[in-house]
Amino acid sequence: MLDAGMLGEEKKMKFRLAASALAIATLIAACGGASTPSPSSSANPCFPVKGQCPEEAQQLTASGATFPAVIYTKWVDEYYKATGVQVNYQAIGSGGGIKAITEKTVDFAGSDAPMTDAQLAAASSSILHIPTVMGAVVPTFNVPGVTKLNLTPETLAGIYLGAIKTWNDPKLAADNPGVSFPSTNITPVFRSDSSGTTFAFTDYLAKVSPEFKSKVGAGTAVTFPTGLGGKGNDGVAGAVKSTPNSIGYVELIYALQQKLGTASLKNASGKFVDPTLDAVSKAAVGVTYPDDLRVSITNSPNAEAWPISTFTFLLTYKDISDHAKALAMARYFWWGTHDGQNFAKDLGYAPLPADVLTKAEAKIHAITSGGTPVLPAK
């Protein structure tokens, strides 16, 4: 039981312990940080984006908005097939994306809400907003027996302020002749997380309802006076779907996928508009864009425009020290704003208008690594 041969056993066990400790330490130390920037070759295999590119990073991490998650998850699936690059996009909400990119815990982020001046100042260097698609924030409802619903800015604000409490309120009846509403309570559903969708929704309501502006205000994380919270667009859609007599606000595709009712809204020109992709595109007509593209297009004055339309953005640092990553990101953004647009309509998003696309291209060309643009000038 206790002889010299035993020595090997204990030593082995101790070695195993030490080895595992060392292995962990080495793993942590061997961060995949430094990469050799290749000479900025014309990168013809790499641009335009046609297939694999040997110099780019093979994996990217991203997080952010759930609003475009339906199309972004489609994009990363297709992009993987096209180029072999794994873009791991985790939909955690615009607020989560903004925080992640600010703290550089991800490579890029998605947000429907443009970053505020304060948020931009908190970042270590300049961040670009790259618009990818447009979408409609739609009031979606689950009311037994009701298939069509007309809402005005006043009634929508009233519901979310808790002023209109039941479905058979006369204010709702006034805009919906012939519809028989139940006498049940309205359960408004909102986002429990910090959300660009909330930003677009409240931005609109604050523009059309002074009472909403003063009581709740516009932002990604406002405090609604009443209702149920859902996490992400998918969480809100899920809550509306499973809660009778509820109403929520989601990107169009989420309501369509769940076969939930979508309300028509009275827009700024006085017309009741259905949430269609055409109506969304009309909201971008005649808009003056600031240089950094941080724009809000809610409550558009255009005749047929959907009043709660919004762009959604990908956020990236302008200068990224890791060349392979910068190249991979620029290529992905380029693919998304070009090839990716083909998937938009089927998935309930409106493609970028031509003038915005030009500006997006300029932003993508502006991405540099160590000062040098990663994509060749067109």
Place this chain on the structure above:
Amino acid sequence: MRSGRGDRLFAGGVTGLALIVPLTLAGITLLMVEAAWPSITTYGLGFLTSSTWDPVKEIFGAAAYLYGTLVTTAVAVVIAAPVAVGAAIFLVEYAPQRVAGTLSFLIEVLAYIPSIVYGLWGLFVLVPLFRENVEPFLQSTLGVLPLIGGLFSGPIGGRDLLVGGVILAIMILPLLVAVSREVIAAVPTAQREGMLGIGATKWEMVRGAVLPYARIGIVGAIVLGVARAFGETMAVTLVVGNSSTAITSSLFVPGYTMASAIANQFVEASGQLYFSAIVEIAVLLLLVALIVNTLARLLIRRVAGTPQGFAI
């Protein structure tokens, strides 16, 4: 001598690894208090009493979260404690040994179910059940009574503090049963025999000899259950509603608990004060966990020695 050096190496290695444990605890406490410090100094005690939680204006008061945690935990204990203690008494005093062993094992398996699975089950089974049947029933019966009627008032959405409390009750049940069992089993036979000797019925024996002796330990078990309920995150977050409305008396109101607030808001708390406020909630949870766990173990140790059987 070789063995002297071997012993020293061994002792050194083991000690080094073992000391990682208190070091980690210290690290956790220090790091989190440091991250929460801006919030602690800005809001002071008002953090606990104010229910205004406004990331936009940077005003943070966690009273609503504290309230949600307290209410769901209270509901959980009120429901789980009688059932758990009852089952524990049955298992120790009434059930034949082999049956008791199997049944105990089955109840313990409940503890191995991950909390997210409870959340899933709660969301898809309990929420519709409560929304369609239980809560309307409660509202129409108990809701009309004068004092406690307020608990069951208001619109019924299904995801609310009540369901949060119920799912917590199910989750702390196995823990309460296990510890209560140990505590009750630890009551000396002499006590029981004394009662039976004067002709008491089984229940009278339990009530007169066993329970008074085990009472402190059972309180300890309940305190452990409270500690567990306080920190429970995933199951509650799926069913509790996640709405930061003001504090009302109704159980049918969607609410937050401290843990679910952290889970929901941590990844997006940008801005130093917002982030700091979230971490402060975590620090509060930490504090409660430390205090309550220590208290519970002291109580249980008095009756049953070192608690076993809940390496859970």
Place this chain on the structure above:
Amino acid sequence: MSAAAIASPSWRVRRRRRVADTVMAVLLTAATAISVGLLLLILGYLIVNGLPALNLAFFTERPKPFGVEGGGVGPAIVGTLIVSAVAGVIAIPIGIAAAIFVTELRPGRWAAIVRFAAELIAGLPSIAVGVFVWSFLVRGLLGKYSAIAGAVALAVIMIPIVARTTEEVLRLVPGSLREAALALGAPRWRVVMRVVLPTARAGVATAAVLALARAAGETAPLLLTALGNLFFSTDLLRPIAALPLQIYQYAASPYDDWHAKAWGASLILVAVIALASFALRAFAPRVPR
């Protein structure tokens, strides 16, 4: 109900006492039935709702885009295995060392400190552990979401479980065994490694398996550290998928297909955990659980 009542010969009192006894027996049985019944109910739902979702694609494919049916949770299964395994590699040696420290080395006050610290860590809410590891690794040392951060968070949760169970098991080893070995001239470290630990082998394995089972089911710490991954990944320095994370995302979503997958993933998790504890019971019945 006083001694006087018990001694009372009045048949009325006796009947009241008997009725009370029966009523309580019924209530207590009911309480047990409810407790056991809850388990059977939950397991029943898991099986009925989870089984239909389990097909080959479920285990081998990665998730499809939002709203598209099909695909699977392959990355999450692989991710859970990897993260749990790495967490085990970190936590099991530390937990065993802590137990050895407390039972075999016993330098007085320090043993109490280590044991107390382990108990306190065991009582921490797992979300708080996630907050700590996020600050320490995700934002701090490593600078990104990663599998290793998730593993460290799980390891913190596992260590007290391993330590506590191993300690109890070590205490069960008869002192006479140790004394005999020491009397034969073996150095202390050999006594522990060659005599005590092997004797307690089954129990230590129990401790490890219990801790792994607990870690595999944790969600909150991974939310803040591992982030999740749409793709298969074995890279420790990248985000990784995990079954509990997948269940959380799928449960809160509106997609029926995802709901079914959430049940399926839950069934797998619970099945693995139940199998582990059944196996433990069969092979190491004498061990305090």
